[in-house]
Amino acid sequence: xxxxxxDQRTAAAIDTLIAKVLRGLGxxxxxxxxxxxxxxxxxxxxxxxxxxxxxxxxxxxxVKVGGKLLIEKPSRIxxxxxxxxxxxxxxxxxxxxxxxxSQPEAKWRWYEAHEIIHSVVPHHQSLMHGDDLYSLNxxxxxxxxxxxxxxxxxxxxxxxxxxxxxxSSTVNFALVKEAKRxxxxxxxxxxxxxxxxxEFPAFGMVSGHPQRAKASAGSEPYKYFLRSRKAMEQFSxxxxxxxxxxxxxxxxxSTKGPLGESEVRLADDNGNDHDFLFETFHNxxxxxxxxxxxxxxxxxxxQVGSAAVSLVSASRKG
Numbered sequence: 554x555x556x557x558x559x560d561q562r563t564a565a566a567i568d569t570l571i572a573k574v575l576r577g578l579g580x581x582x583x584x585x586x587x588x589x590x591x592x593x594x595x596x597x598x599x600x601x602x603x604x605x606x607x608x609x610x611x612x613x614x615x616v617k618v619g620g621k622l623l624i625e626k627p628s629r630i631x632x633x634x635x636x637x638x639x640x641x642x643x644x645x646x647x648x649x650x651x652x653x654x655s656q657p658e659a660k661w662r663w664y665e666a667h668e669i670i671h672s673v674v675p676h677h678q679s680l681m682h683g684d685d686l687y688s689l690n691x692x693x694x695x696x697x698x699x700x701x702x703x704x705x706x707x708x709x710x711x712x713x714x715x716x717x718x719x720x721s722s723t724v725n726f727a728l729v730k731e732a733k734r735x736x737x738x739x740x741x742x743x744x745x746x747x748x749x750x751x752e753f754p755a756f757g758m759v760s761g762h763p764q765r766a767k768a769s770a771g772s773e774p775y776k777y778f779l780r781s782r783k784a785m786e787q788f789s790x791x792x793x794x795x796x797x798x799x800x801x802x803x804x805x806x807s808t809k810g811p812l813g814e815s816e817v818r819l820a821d822d823n824g825n826d827h828d829f830l831f832e833t834f835h836n837x838x839x840x841x842x843x844x845x846x847x848x849x850x851x852x853x854x855x856q857v858g859s860a861a862v863s864l865v866s867a868s869r870k871g
Contacts, residue, residue, distance in 0.1 A: 555793075556749065556779045559703050567704045570673050571712060583711055584737035587665055590708075596672060597647070598665065600654040643668040645678050657838075659739050663705060670704030677701070709738050710746050719750045726811075726832040726843045740836050744843060745779055754784040756829070756844040758796055763804040763812065763833065763840055773797075776839065783846075787821045800833055800842055809837045818850060826850040 559567070575581070577593050591598060641664035642651040650668040652661055671677045677697055710732075718735065722728050724747070732743040741759055748757040757779030760766065766774040778793035803815035812833040818826050828847040833840055 554777050556745065556777070557699055558749070558782060558785075559700065563700065564703060567670070567674060567700060568707060568712065571670075571704060571708050574673060574708070575711065581711075583714065583735050585709055585711060587662065587669070590669055591650075594669065594672060595648055596669065597649045599649060599651055601642075601651050602653060602655045604655045640664045641668045643671040645672070648672070662709070662738060663742055666705035666709050667701045670701040670708065671697070674700065674704065706742065706746050706749070709742065710736055715746060716750050719747060720752075724751065724755075724845050725830070726814075726834055726841075729841070729843060730834075740834075740841060741777075741839070744841050745777070747843070748779040748781055751781040751845070752783065753781065754787055754827070754829075754846040755781040756784055756788075756791070756796060756842075758793065758800065758840075758842040758844075760797060760800070760840050760842070762808075762835060763797065763801045764806045765808075766840075788819060789822055791819055796842075796844070800831060800840075803831070804833050804840070807835065809835050811835075812840060816847065817844065 558564075574590060574593065578585075578589055581589075590596075640653050640656050640660065643649070644651065650665060650672070652664055652668075656664065677700070715732070715736070718732065719728065722731070729740065729744050729747050732738075732747060733740050736743070738746075744757050744759070748755050757777070758775055759777040759779075760775035763774075773793070775793050775797050778796070780788075784791070799815075799817045804812040812835050814830065814832040817829050817831050819829055820826055826849070828850050829844045830847050831842060831844045833842040835841075
């Protein structure tokens with residue numbers, strides 16, 4: 554999955570709604586307390602399990618959306634959850650957020666914020682009332698999810714507060730870990746927001762262990778491929794496969810903590826060479842990589858995969 558930026562008008566509209574929520578909370582210091590947000594928005598939170606439908610059956614037997622049954626048979630909500638691979642669900646008529654407790658607890662905070670955004674964006678609620686999740690057009694569903702993901706990141710990282718945090722610091726993986734500590738969000742979401750907040754070319758990747766991961770048939774060893782706006786504009790030819798191939802060249806076999814770092818040369822869309830600092834850290838579940846722009850270069854490049862990449866210094870393994 555690749556990150557995507559919303560168009561300016563949509564992003565501004567969502568930011569206005571989030572700013573209103575934060576003002577209602579007195580423009581709090583980080584970290585944001587989601588319980589306070591739910592109280593302000595009059596939202597309830599409960600848990601279900603995608604591996605045990607008993608709680609789901611009990612709750613959805615009476616749920617209606619827009620005057621019609623969301624689910625004629627309680628068990629059908631599991632079909633909805635599986636169809637869209639839902640980790641959480643917002644039920645407008647009950648102002649209730651349902652979280653899948655079978656998911657890792659570290660991810661609950663993100664899923665909850667994602668559903669809060671569904672609850673505060675007016676056209677999300679109107680679409681949910683007008684069409685149940687099971688029949689919602691996939692393209693429309695994807696658009697709503699992109700908007701909710703954008704809003705969740707802006708809410709959890711307190712909008713411009715995070716931009717100020719990033720721009721006043723030296724950008725490296727230590728900054729990602731500091732963002733996790735200050736804003737109390739996951740390492741993955743901290744990496745994601747850091748890459749998107751940067752005003753120069755940068756990449757991020759969340760993957761399996763570069764040395765240990767074994768891709769199954771039809772799947773890739775990387776989960777998320779992240780790019781700053783400048784990276785999208787100037788390095789659109791760089792592929793996740795090429796980035797992962799570069800990561801493998803310097804990472805150690807350690808199972809947790811820093812896996813290594815190295816300077817890697819990438820070619821921009823005009824064929825000019827540039828040096829990036831790649832840093833990779835394993836959080837015990839996934840490998841997270843931050844690649845930040847360093848300088849233009851005139852050294853000859855080599856080909857790795859479908860993108861132009863070469864190592865320009867000895868790797869430093871963790």
